[in-house]
Amino acid sequence: xxxxxxxxxxxxxxxxxxxxxxxxxxxxxxxxxxxxxxxxxxxxxxxxxxxxxxxxxxxxxxxxxxxxxxxxxxxxxxxxxxxxxxxxxxxxxxxxxxxxxxxxxxxxxxxxxxxxxxxxxxxxxxxxxxxxxxxxxxxxxxxxxxxxxxxxxxxxxxx
Amino acid sequence: xxxxxxxxxxxxxxxxxxxxxxxxxxxxxxxxxxxxxxxxxxxxxxxxxxxxxxxxxxxxxxxxxxxxxxxxxxxxxxxxxxxxxxxxxxxxxxxxxxxxxxxxxxxxxxxxxxxxxxxxxxxxxxxxxxxxxxxxxxxxxxxxxxxxxxxxxxxxxxx
Numbered sequence: 001x002x003x004x005x006x007x008x009x010x011x012x013x014x015x016x017x018x019x020x021x022x023x024x025x026x027x028x029x030x031x032x033x034x035x036x037x038x039x040x041x042x043x044x045x046x047x048x049x050x051x052x053x054x055x056x057x058x059x060x061x062x063x064x065x066x067x068x069x070x071x072x073x074x075x076x077x078x079x080x081x082x083x084x085x086x087x088x089x090x091x092x093x094x095x096x097x098x099x100x101x102x103x104x105x106x107x108x109x110x111x112x113x114x115x116x117x118x119x120x121x122x123x124x125x126x127x128x129x130x131x132x133x134x135x136x137x138x139x140x141x142x143x144x145x146x147x148x149x150x151x152x153x154x155x156x157x158x159x
Numbered sequence: 160x161x162x163x164x165x166x167x168x169x170x171x172x173x174x175x176x177x178x179x180x181x182x183x184x185x186x187x188x189x190x191x192x193x194x195x196x197x198x199x200x201x202x203x204x205x206x207x208x209x210x211x212x213x214x215x216x217x218x219x220x221x222x223x224x225x226x227x228x229x230x231x232x233x234x235x236x237x238x239x240x241x242x243x244x245x246x247x248x249x250x251x252x253x254x255x256x257x258x259x260x261x262x263x264x265x266x267x268x269x270x271x272x273x274x275x276x277x278x279x280x281x282x283x284x285x286x287x288x289x290x291x292x293x294x295x296x297x298x299x300x301x302x303x304x305x306x307x308x309x310x311x312x313x314x315x316x317x318x
Binding site for chain 2: 020023024029032033034035036039040043050051067069070071072073074075076077078079082084085102103106107109110115116117118119120121122123124129132135136137138139140141142143144145146147148149151152153154155156157159
């Protein structure tokens with residue numbers, strides 16, 4: 001049976017949360033996961049969804065996912081796609097499933113007139129970096145993302 | 160007269176495009192700007208807007224802007240705000256206007272239940288980095304953004 005890439009449905013919420021936790025574990029960031037199925041239901045399938053997901057199935061079983069949303073480039077004057085999470089379960093790696101997920105995202109980006117597909121990778125994740133470079137992706141090496149969260153965010157809001 | 164931070168309106172489109180071009184010039188990236196007023200009209204004020212903007216006025220004149228959109232954290236299970244562009248005109252710097260723009264974004268993030276406010280900075284822009292760190296923002300130094308665009312994006316879509 002072939003690999004199938006399909007849009008996620010509400011009945012996939014438990015699966016998506018499991019895959020998010022497996023990815024966090026791989027990234028050594030499990031302690032940061034606070035998301036619940038209710039959160040994902042609201043933001044993926046609620047009145048005002050902010051993100052979308054794809055599920056990869058291999059021989060009928062779910063083996064990976066991609067979660068993404070729209071960003072916007074002021075320089076291009078166009079929306080883009082931002083890939084927040086890409087994950088393939090360890091036992092299904094090396095079969096081109098990650099590439100199939102990225103290819104489907106590139107297709108969606110082209111169909112929607114998006115100018116870019118972007119994502120972030122941990123610097124120690126060399127297999128991922130080699131894979132992304134093989135697809136023609138370029139590292140934005142001279143940029144660093146800054147983040148305000150928790151108390152620092154509240155403090156600035158109330159300053 | 161005081162500094163005022165207000166949401167951008169359709170009549171600000173020409174101003175916003177000018178400010179985007181001034182920012183690109185400061186970032187030594189002018190050659191990358193392709194956006195038109197029509198593009199901005201569509202994506203900021205059309206049927207399906209993907210981004211929003213704030214305008215800073217000082218003594219009645221526009222002196223800066225912030226352009227942002229929603230992103231999504233799978234780990235938090237919450238949307239965040241992503242600040243694509245922050246710019247204050249050179250003659251109005253040093254008056255706390257950039258901070259007023261960031262403070263308004265932090266307020267919007269809190270009001271909307273967002274877990275994070277994030278943005279990217281060029282590594283050579285030390286004054287900006289010191290400013291962001293003074294607000295409690297943390298650099299995500301172990302992550303690199305990858306980008307697929309142009310022919311590489313189309314090639315992957317059609318692979």
